[in-house]
Amino acid sequence: MTARLSDWFNKRGWAALIIWLPYIWLVVFFLIPFVIVLGMSFATRTSTAPPFGFGGEDPILNLESYQRLFSDTLYIRAYLTSVGNAVVATVFCLLIGYPMALGLTRVSSTWRTILLMLVILPFWTSFLLRVYAWMGLMGTNSWFNRLLTDIWNALTPEAWEIAHVTMMNTNFAVVLVMVYSYLPFMILPLYANLERLDPALDEAAMDLGSRPLRVFWDVTLPQSIPGIIAGGMLVFIPACGELIIPSLVGDASSPMIGRVISDEFTSSRDWPMASAVAVALLVLLVVPLMVYSYFESRANAVKATKGAP
Amino acid sequence: MNRRPLFLIGMLCFGFAFFYIPILSMILFSFNDSRLATVWGGFSTKWYAELFRNDKVIEAALLSLRIALISATFATILGTMTGIAMARFRRFKGRTLLSGLVTAPLVMPEVITGIASLMLFILMAQWLGWPAQRGFTTITLAHITFSMVFVTTVVHSRMIQADVSIEEAAVDLGSKPWQVLRDITLPVISPAIFSGWLLAFTISIDDVVISNFVTGPGNTTLPILIWSKVKLGVTPDINALATITVVIVGIGVIIAGTLLQRAEKRRLRDERMAYRDNL
Amino acid sequence: MPDAALAPAPAQTPLPFVRIQGVTKNFGTFKAVDDVSFDIQKGEIFSLLGGSGCGKTTLLRMLAGFEEPTAGTVWIDGQDMTSVPAYDRPVHMMFQSYALFPHMTVEKNIGYGLKHEPMTKAQRADRVREMLDLVQLTPFAARKPHQISGGQRQRVALARALARAPKLLLLDEPLAALDKKLREHTQFELMNIQDRTGITFVVVTHDQEEAMTLSSRLAVMDKGRIMQIGTSTEIYEYPKKKFVASFIGSINSFDGTVSQITGPEALIDIPDLGSPMRATAIAGLAPGQPVTLAVRPEKLSIGRDRPEGANVIRGQVEGVAYFGKDSLYRVRLPGGRVLSVSAVNARRAGEHDRVADWDDEVWLAFAPSSAILLTE
Numbered sequence: 025m026t027a028r029l030s031d032w033f034n035k036r037g038w039a040a041l042i043i044w045l046p047y048i049w050l051v052v053f054f055l056i057p058f059v060i061v062l063g064m065s066f067a068t069r070t071s072t073a074p075p076f077g078f079g080g081e082d083p084i085l086n087l088e089s090y091q092r093l094f095s096d097t098l099y100i101r102a103y104l105t106s107v108g109n110a111v112v113a114t115v116f117c118l119l120i121g122y123p124m125a126l127g128l129t130r131v132s133s134t135w136r137t138i139l140l141m142l143v144i145l146p147f148w149t150s151f152l153l154r155v156y157a158w159m160g161l162m163g164t165n166s167w168f169n170r171l172l173t174d175i176w177n178a179l180t181p182e183a184w185e186i187a188h189v190t191m192m193n194t195n196f197a198v199v200l201v202m203v204y205s206y207l208p209f210m211i212l213p214l215y216a217n218l219e220r221l222d223p224a225l226d227e228a229a230m231d232l233g234s235r236p237l238r239v240f241w242d243v244t245l246p247q248s249i250p251g252i253i254a255g256g257m258l259v260f261i262p263a264c265g266e267l268i269i270p271s272l273v274g275d276a277s278s279p280m281i282g283r284v285i286s287d288e289f290t291s292s293r294d295w296p297m298a299s300a301v302a303v304a305l306l307v308l309l310v311v312p313l314m315v316y317s318y319f320e321s322r323a324n325a326v327k328a329t330k331g332a333p
Numbered sequence: 334m335n336r337r338p339l340f341l342i343g344m345l346c347f348g349f350a351f352f353y354i355p356i357l358s359m360i361l362f363s364f365n366d367s368r369l370a371t372v373w374g375g376f377s378t379k380w381y382a383e384l385f386r387n388d389k390v391i392e393a394a395l396l397s398l399r400i401a402l403i404s405a406t407f408a409t410i411l412g413t414m415t416g417i418a419m420a421r422f423r424r425f426k427g428r429t430l431l432s433g434l435v436t437a438p439l440v441m442p443e444v445i446t447g448i449a450s451l452m453l454f455i456l457m458a459q460w461l462g463w464p465a466q467r468g469f470t471t472i473t474l475a476h477i478t479f480s481m482v483f484v485t486t487v488v489h490s491r492m493i494q495a496d497v498s499i500e501e502a503a504v505d506l507g508s509k510p511w512q513v514l515r516d517i518t519l520p521v522i523s524p525a526i527f528s529g530w531l532l533a534f535t536i537s538i539d540d541v542v543i544s545n546f547v548t549g550p551g552n553t554t555l556p557i558l559i560w561s562k563v564k565l566g567v568t569p570d571i572n573a574l575a576t577i578t579v580v581i582v583g584i585g586v587i588i589a590g591t592l593l594q595r596a597e598k599r600r601l602r603d604e605r606m607a608y609r610d611n612l
Numbered sequence: 613m614p615d616a617a618l619a620p621a622p623a624q625t626p627l628p629f630v631r632i633q634g635v636t637k638n639f640g641t642f643k644a645v646d647d648v649s650f651d652i653q654k655g656e657i658f659s660l661l662g663g664s665g666c667g668k669t670t671l672l673r674m675l676a677g678f679e680e681p682t683a684g685t686v687w688i689d690g691q692d693m694t695s696v697p698a699y700d701r702p703v704h705m706m707f708q709s710y711a712l713f714p715h716m717t718v719e720k721n722i723g724y725g726l727k728h729e730p731m732t733k734a735q736r737a738d739r740v741r742e743m744l745d746l747v748q749l750t751p752f753a754a755r756k757p758h759q760i761s762g763g764q765r766q767r768v769a770l771a772r773a774l775a776r777a778p779k780l781l782l783l784d785e786p787l788a789a790l791d792k793k794l795r796e797h798t799q800f801e802l803m804n805i806q807d808r809t810g811i812t813f814v815v816v817t818h819d820q821e822e823a824m825t826l827s828s829r830l831a832v833m834d835k836g837r838i839m840q841i842g843t844s845t846e847i848y849e850y851p852k853k854k855f856v857a858s859f860i861g862s863i864n865s866f867d868g869t870v871s872q873i874t875g876p877e878a879l880i881d882i883p884d885l886g887s888p889m890r891a892t893a894i895a896g897l898a899p900g901q902p903v904t905l906a907v908r909p910e911k912l913s914i915g916r917d918r919p920e921g922a923n924v925i926r927g928q929v930e931g932v933a934y935f936g937k938d939s940l941y942r943v944r945l946p947g948g949r950v951l952s953v954s955a956v957n958a959r960r961a962g963e964h965d966r967v968a969d970w971d972d973e974v975w976l977a978f979a980p981s982s983a984i985l986l987t988e
């Protein structure tokens with residue numbers, strides 16, 4: 025019996041098992057659900073349970089949901105808000121994360137270990153709790169809000185005096201918390217990229233007479249573009265589809281797309297519409313992903329030609 | 334050369350202040366005596382006591398832990414298999430589709446994964462009669478699916494760095510493929526498998542969006558519980574809960590960091606030893 | 613292009629220890645190994661020598677069973693091994709990177725292959741001890757691979773491959789990762805171990821000196837083909853192809869045509885040298901045939917006075933490189949060609965009283981029997 029089993033393993037049976045078990049799993053629990061979403065986006069909403077059906081004028085290809093996507097400004101606005109917030113968050117992550125990553129490469133190795141640990145630490149704590157931490161700071165009678173209010177009132181003429189800074193339930197809050205939550209995703213790939221750069225290049229450039237800022241602009245920055253792109257993608261993509269942050273600190277009157285999908289699905293029980301919005305979001309995300317994989321493959325090609333060890 | 338580091342160090346300070354002020358403030362206010370979570374009213378540990386008396390919280394935490402342990406383990410098994418398959422089997426039918434299937438969940442917005450999985454479970458229940466109820470099983474299935482690809486990523490990158498010739502050497506010395514897997518491949522990539530498990534575990538125990546979609550009545554995981562409380566505003570017992578999380582994670586990370594540093598020191602010592610004994 | 617000298621013996625004679633017949637390996641459209649045939653006798657140290665990418669490793673991997681030949685057959689000890697999987701072959705390999713199992717101690721590494729042998733625990737331990745002793749690593753038995761030096765790792769890899777007493781041991785650049793001194797030391801150790809175990813070795817290398825020192829016979833490869841097989845002397849002194857002559861050692865070569873054949877010698881017209889040169893003829897040479905005459909630097913004599921006899925060339929010293937035991941002179945001929953001449957510094961001399969110096973007019977000469985004639 026055992027001999028038979030090991031025979032079977034040796035005749036590439038084990039290879040088949042290793043490939044096909046997870047493969048089937050992913051097809052059943054990941055691919056099929058997406059086929060369902062795609063199919064659902066062409067269905068019609070009904071009041072049955074589950075709330076959809078294939079009927080109407082064109083039973084196979086019902087474009088009703090997609091038509092609504094373009095005719096109801098709610099959806100267009102949600103997409104614009106999402107992309108806008110995601111872009112702003114990405115830019116701020118880059119502006120804060122880049123100097124931090126570069127700074128990490130310049131400190132002593134003991135400090136570097138500690139600081140890297142500190143960058144990763146929030147990443148292991150609950151995402152939800154990190155959002156929550158900001159809710160505590162942004163509320164109207166929190167110490168932070170009062171501090172900001174006092175600073176504002178001290179610096180501006182009396183006529184502009186305010187009772188508190190309105191932060192909760194604004195797009196500003198969404199962007200702030202997104203920057204906070206996704207900053208490690210920007211710092212880590214950037215750090216990995218910057219750390220690999222040869223310090224001799226900087227020295228060579230300086231040796232050839234460039235001033236530090238010039239060296240940064242001519243040598244460091246161009247070489248860190250793959251890191252910027254990787255970090256940018258890691259921030260932009262989840263930011264676009266974010267649900268938790270806008271639900272907790274966002275402005276309900278201009279929702280982001282993740283919230284629209286969730287609301288359509290649960291509150292309105294409009295599965296076809298939720299699916300159509302989801303499909304459109306995926307299409308929106310495919311573009312930056314293609315850019316990303318283009319840069320990725322180019323980086324790999326460069327690595328291959330340089331004969332990386 | 335010396336002006337830039339000053340700027341960079343300033344940015345580091347700003348960045349770490351940005352990272353840690355909210356967390357420290359949260360910890361501080363967990364010891365607040367006042368019911369108003371954001372106004373200081375004196376020191377107290379009553380919120381911790383209240384937390385431990387709250388059966389709902391304990392129950393939710395246990396459910397989360399159970400789901401995370403089970404789903405991380407299965408995700409690690411499946412994810413490791415995929416990682417090995419992608420790294421070692423160059424050609425097989427459907428390789429392109431598989432590589433798509435292991436990258437797509439990494440970038441998929443959670444909302445979409447959530448509604449897609451929920452629709453699958455509802456339709457399955459209708460057509461196959463299973464899963465009859467949503468809850469523990471459906472959450473675990475969904476977590477396995479979207480955390481296994483993270484394990485795959487970790488294992489795959491370790492596999493392609495590993496020297497293939499050590500596996501060939503084992504074959505050369507008479508080992509059958511599955512013996513090579515057992516004696517050589519798995520032990521060599523075991524650190525990656527372990528970090529994959531850890532990653533899958535944290536992903537599962539942290540997940541709120543997908544769990545919230547695929548769960549059924551009465552099955553509240555800790556993140557779902559926090560989510561429903563936080564939606565109503567800031568409460569001091571959540572501060573206490575958050576503090577406990579931060580402390581546990583912090584201790585874990587510090588231990589891991591120390592162990593890593595010690596391993597690094599040991600490696601350096603070994604290398605010196607090897608150098609000294611050089612023939 | 614079938615070469616009579618390379619073709620294996622007719623099939624009715626008993627098979628030699630290793631026979632490689634018509635072996636070809638394609639990677640896609642690229643021919644890494646191209647129609648290779650040769651035999652290896654029992655107890656030989658056989659080297660495969662050639663430039664980077666010429667297919668040495670690929671050929672070795674086909675012997676080990678990691679690659680299946682696109683065409684051709686491999687026999688080992690009378691058995692057709694072509695489609696026997698690597699784990700069932702009585703052949704072990706020492707990898708270029710050593711491929712030690714990083715998570716196992718030196719002892720466990722060496723004993724790994726023995727797990728598949730029908731042995732008791734005690735027998736296994738004995739065998740491991742014997743191997744540790746053979747490679748002088750007994751004090752390091754409990755260390756892990758990263759805790760030992762490069763030279764020790766190399767010996768662990770060797771002991772591991774030898775532990776199961778393979779019929780054939782394949783070594784892929786066994787010494788490449790070692791520094792020069794250790795390499796020389798290990799070369800002799802390898803020969804010693806081969807002598808004691810009697811196992812047939814096939815060694816891949818791109819270091820010619822190593823190949824010539826180690827091996828009983830060597831094969832020179834180029835672009836997936838075997839160019840010549842022979843003993844070190846045969847390959848160095850009697851190369852059959854221009855590639856072999858120029859790949860092994862350095863050489864001065866001239867294009868010319870055969871003008872006359874008298875007895876054992878041929879007279880070759882060489883435009884670059886002006887006067888015709890005499891050389892020991894090779895088979896199948898006919899007057900009027902284009903031919904290449906080649907002379908190794910150490911076969912040329914150099915002096916300020918014109919020597920007696922044939923094959924005398926006049927030139928001017930353009931450069932001298934002093935290596936201690938010998939010197940290399942670069943001599944420019946009136947026609948513009950530059951020749952390399954190497955001369956042993958037999959006599960102690962200062963910078964200014966040596967055999968020849970910069971810008972000196974010198975005479976070079978070589979014996980007809982030292983000249984190599986090449987037609988392909």
Ligand SMILES: Nc1ncnc2c1ncn2[C@@H]1O[C@H](COP(=O)(O)OP(=O)(O)OP(=O)(O)O)[C@@H](O)[C@H]1O
Nearest residue numbers: 639642644662663664665666667668669670671818
């Ligand atoms: N798996 C493979 N797929 C495609 N091409 C390969 C593969 N293995 C080897 N080659 C090609 O076959 C040729 C011969 O490779 P091989 O490794 O045998 O060279 P080598 O003689 O051992 O060279 P070196 O001295 O550099 O080790 C090379 O051009 C190499 O690029």
Ligand SMILES: [Mg+2]
Nearest residue numbers: 668669670784
């Ligand atoms: Mg090679």
